[in-house]
Amino acid sequence: xxxxxxxxxRIVLAIPIFLANSRTPHQAEAVVTENVSACGVRASTxxxxxxxxxxxxxxxxxxxxxxxxxxxxxxxxxxxxxxxxSFTSPYAGWWNGTQEAG
Numbered sequence: 001x002x003x004x005x006x007x008x009x010r011i012v013l014a015i016p017i018f019l020a021n022s023r024t025p026h027q028a029e030a031v032v033t034e035n036v037s038a039c040g041v042r043a044s045t046x047x048x049x050x051x052x053x054x055x056x057x058x059x060x061x062x063x064x065x066x067x068x069x070x071x072x073x074x075x076x077x078x079x080x081x082x083x084x085x086s087f088t089s090p091y092a093g094w095w096n097g098t099q100e101a102g
Contacts (some may be wrong), residue, residue, distance in 0.1 A: 010035040010042075019045065020056045025065075028058070034082070038090040040068065045081050049073045055085065066091055 012035050020028035034042045041057065049055065049070045056065040068085040075081050 040086040
């Protein structure tokens, strides 16, 4: 495996999710993923998130969420960013509803 290559496979998949920080979880932003894996997600967002910040990812306004750390936040345009999120624990199948902790 070369430097920068991911150990886990990514699936190109556009699914709606909600992002919120732990301080204000009721102010979630609806975003769409670009790719997903058991270890994380890449998504487009309207705001800048701080690398290292802990966010909550959910598929709906349910109480179930996955904690994730912002790995990077790349500005694409004036009001568009792309973020990489790393789950605190792997969750195989979180995007299709199976939510198996790894």
